[in-house]
Each structure stands twice: as C-alpha cells, then as structure tokens.
Amino acid sequence: MPTASRLLLLLPTTTYRTEAFVDAAAKLGVELVCASERPSTLEELSPDSLVTLDFADPLASAETIARFARRLPIDAVVPVDDQTTVVGAAISQRLGLKANSLPAVSAARDKHAMRRCLAEAGVPVPRFRLVRLSDDPAARAEEVEYPCVLKPLSLSASRGVIRANDRREFVTAFHRIARILESMDASPSDEARRALLVEEFIPGREVALEGLLVGGTLHTLALFDKPDPLDGPFFEETIYVTPSRVPETTQARVAAVTRDACAALGLTEGPIHAELRVNERGPFVLEVAARSIGGLCSRTLTFGTGLSLEELILCHALGRPLQSLERERRAAGVMMIPIPRAGRLAAVHGADDAAAIDGVDEVAITMHPGQDVIPLPEGWQYLGFIFARAETPAAVEQALRRAHARLRFDIE
C-alpha cells in the first residue's frame, strides 16, 4: 500500500494563509509537516509534524529539514507567502526537489534585484535607482524626477510605499520608511534594512495576475482588476475583481510581459503573483512574487470542479496531475477592508447587513476587538475581507462597495 505524500508547509505565525493551505492538505490526504519561525506549544508532543525554523537563515533551515527528512522523507515544500519563499527554495534545493532556484527566488524577493534583472532582460519596468539609508536624502532628492515612488526592498502589502511629488515629500518619505525599517524586529534581511528603492511613478490602472508555473510555462489562473485608483500618496489595495475588464489585447500583453518577467528572473515552478501598471505605453511590471495571492484573497478563486487555489498549488508541488486550471465561470472579487485611521478597534457594526447584500459570499472580520489598528504606510493588516460573486465583474464590484458601506468600525 503506498504511503501518503508528506508535505512541508512553511507557515509564518503571522500569515493569513494557514487555514487555506492546511485545509487543502487535508482534502488531498497529504501528511503535513508545518514549520513556523516560532515554536508551537505542541512541538515537543508532535515532533513529526511541527518544526521550528529560522526563516531568516535559509541554509541553516535547509540543514534542519535535511536531518528531519532522513527520518521522515519530504515529498514537496510549499512556502505560503513572501517571508518563506527564499527559505523554501533553499530547502527544496537541499532536498533535491523540483522547485524554483534559490537565485531566482532571491531576486524576486528583493525589489531592486528584481528591477535590475527585468530591466536587463528588456521587460518594461519603471525607471529606478537604489538609495542607501546612509545617504543624505536632501542630496538624493535633487537627483530624481517627480513624481516618484519610494519603497522598501522587501516588504509586502504596500507597506512603506510612498509617492513623492517634490523634494520635500521625498525627504519626508525617506525618513518615514527608515523608521518603519528600524521598527521591525525580524526580517527583512540586513541589506533590505539599509536601502530603499526609488522609482518612476507610472500612471494608469493596476492589475494583478495570478499564475502557476509548470516546467517553465506560465499558466494564467486569473487576472484581477483593481478598480480603485492607486495614485498615492499611499497605495492601499482594496478591491480585486476577476475576470478583468481591460481589453483582451491588453490582457494578452499583460500575460506576455509577466511570462517574460518570470523567464528573466528564472522562475520555473509554482505559483506567482504579479502586479502590473497598464497605460497607453503598455504594461509595466511592478512586482513578480514567487507565491500565491496574499491575505484571504484566494477565496475568490475556484477551479475545475471546485478545487481551491491552494489545492492546485499542492497538487503541482507533489507532482500530481492538474485536472483543470480553468477558473469558475462567474465573476468574483474581494475587498480588503482598509484601516481608516490609527487606534484601537473597539467594535464592528453591520457585518450581518453587509453579508446580506446580494452577491456577497462572506464578510470576514480578521482583526479582533481590542487590537491596535495601524493604517498604511506603517501598517500591514486589514480590518477584514469581503467576498462576492456575480454574473459580471461590475456586479461584483457594486456588491463589494455596497457591503463595505454597511460596515462601521469603532476605532478609539
């Protein structure tokens, strides 16, 4: 009788992605080993399924898992978000598993290395430059064109991303990002703490491509529109709706540019999440991450006979057949509920009313009463998520906006 596949999931303790991946593993009958950067209270009682790894030290983590795998072989490694992509590649490489190479994933994790790699390959990206935090910001502010965008090298969810329209705003943004990086107690890497990226602000609409790389071929799983303008000064993501309403020729161009970006980076296997700006000059790649969509947003996606995105990812990682990569027929979308101001969340009102809106599948409030809430650019969380499905993308967007309008958050 064949033994069940054993899968290592790399799950930061702060990720939103745990439930979706753990559920997917259970549905697929996979034996699960969960690794986090901080120990589980049950690790001593369950050492075959709970492991602690230093995600900031990929090579040491790879050695730890290599020792573990001598006793209990691992069939696949799946990092669930940005914090674990590099360590995931290091472990896969150490175990000899099919996965993205460590240099490819490392380049995708560092915004400057990614921009440089893509620009050298002729993939359209904003003009960019690296600025050291040891530099004099006033001097650097003299050297750039405006408007520009300043961003940390390795943070996610638009954290620390700030538009500057002139030299004064540049200096203010520079100091604000420096404070964010100083306040972080763990990753990013030392290098990512010492510099930031300054790039051209690209006007236009933004889209996100969710894809799966199989043997170097990119399959587009979904293309999301972001209908709310993202013009700064901060870049808070709110609504994602798929299928996209941009012209099909533009969608094809977005897919082609994303494919070129993956090839340039050397990404060949597993999920990717790409974000692009599109205007009359064509698509510009802002980011290609070697992971799936963040937050709870994957709940918008089902494939074939009802497979979740995470089931697809795990099947691919385990080398199992992929029955269908075709998304469901209906339009779907999510609203990441933004934090309007800093404070302490006292109460949430209207969640049942919001969930009753036609087309709304679910209203998930993920922050708890009493929790400190921090808006962008310092924050990295959302109050929650609203999910909707309907016949058209416009109807999905309308349902999300109507539901959001029924929610009220008491922030003290």
Place this chain on the structure above:
Amino acid sequence: MSAELKTRVQELIDSMINPAVAGHGGFVELIDVQDNRVYLQMGGGCQGCGAADITLKSGIERLIKEEIPEVTEVLDTTDHAAGHNPYYTPGKA
C-alpha cells in the same frame, strides 16, 4: 461507545493538550464526539490565533489519532472571529 471515546479524548486533552497550549494562554474544550469525530472549541490565546489551524491539525488531531486510533477526524467549532486575545495575529506579509 461514544461516551467511552469521549472520556478518553477528555483525558488526553486534560493530561497533554491543555497543559501544552496553556503556554500560549490557550485552552481546548471538548464539545462532543459523534461517529468517531471529535468536536472541539479553542479558547484564550488559541481563539482567533493565526496558528490555530496548525495547532489543531498538526498538533491536536495528530496526537488524538495517535493515542486513540479510532478517531477519524477532529473538527474545530470555534468562533475565531470572536477571539479577544489571540496569541498570533495575522497580517498580509
């Protein structure tokens, strides 16, 4: 059968699981055992915790199945959205 199974699960929770999750201010309460399925609720630091699913599936369920092989599944009935003091809170990183 269920009553006897319930007693054994309760003993396991009392002797092994709750002393461990208490390290993060959490606790686990046995709600019921039906058709060899165990229904639990998590409280304290476990309620709403970003790692609750890891604790449940790779910790609690595994331990219960190892000690009591006739258990087929462990199901979480917790209202995690109502958690007031989760040990880990998720963020989009």
